[in-house]
Amino acid sequence: MTSQEQKFSQIDEVSSCFCIAKWLQVTIDLVHGTNHSCHHPKRHKIPLDQLAKDPSALHNTLFKKQQRKIMLEGTRPPECSYCWTVEDTEGRGISDRYIKSTDPWAYPHLEKVKQLAWKENINPTYVEVMFDKVCNLACSYCLADISSSIANEMRKFGPYPVHNKSHRDFQETAAELVGEVNPYVEAFWKWFPEILEDLEVFRITGGEPLLNSNTFKVIDYLGSSVSKKLTLAVNSNLCLEDHLIKKFTKGINQLLVEGRIKDFELYASVDTYGQQAEYIRNGLDYSQFIKNVEYFCSEAPSSRVVMMCTYSVLSIPGFDKLLKELSELKKKYSNLILDISFLRHPEYLRANMVTPDLVTKIAGDIELMKELATFSEYEIGKLTRIYDWVSAGATKDQNNLYRMDFYSFVNEYDRRKGTNFLESFPELGEFYTVCRKTKMLLG
């Protein structure tokens, strides 16, 4: 059995900056015709001339091959600065380069990747794809580039009156630039049959994937083949009409029952409880969401359902109620798990700019998770890490800037959406006053 440290050494033996993700993992945005591997480097354009010659350019662009080349030569690709920063900190910096390279979809292929000349194409084992950005929600923290509802809002109202205006800004899609047929989606369907045999993880993101016919085309395609090592994953806001939820659930359950794929994971997003969750994710119907979670859990029982919480300042007041609701659901459905990550962008919604009383609330929620006795150590650890980050706080300058922008953002958001922040979040009234005073003094 090779230990984790031995695996790390084997990775470094290839070169001090070698990373298998550069060969085997890709996130492809078929709307704008870009990709990156892994998700840390900036997305780069997939040139249409390269794609016309070979659909594998969806992953194996000349640009990416150059990055692989310099990695093999022992030079750090600048686009991977996320990892170099971690590795240059004091102590043993275990960057994602090590973590990803030793993941189950990467490490077993080390020898194959090592033997490959830098110019060669390779099939990825981990693919994440966005077919479309059509989405029925316009979440407060989301981007115009991945939600048509936000793009429409930004066309109508323009930028928010905050310091960093780029967050919700948008650009024209590849499909809009080249006509009705999207060449990237066309190339995907030529390429997918070629890579299926090697695929271990295939994840569909959006937009809302259930609103795009390609998601159902994938399910149909997989229903006519057998992919024994494939984990299929789909993100969804689950705030959709019953007929779509039923069609989707039936299709996935059939894939599992017939043994067409190894596993299925549904990533369903909600960030706090009830009406406050509806404020954060504009367009969400919380009751419908919970009803659909229950439906999927019970009708596709051998799948895994991950509740994804993007934890922002707005998650804090009602998070205990969400935990209690999830705890009851977990008693009924053993296939349901909670995942919490902290929101980084936009900065003005970050939880680490809050006042001390709200930090105490998070500590109480960690205790609540323990008392409920339905959450695993892994799940509790996720909220504990958020507590550590929030309690470390931001710098004074960051607090001032983010609080001013928070105040400006929620007022403008209320104007655009017809919502009322103080009625929705009475527990954040004092924090709102702090932000307003900061804006009056410094804004």
Ligand code: SF4
């Ligand atoms: S080195 Fe880091 S940033 Fe670059 S591909 Fe690997 S994991 Fe991603």
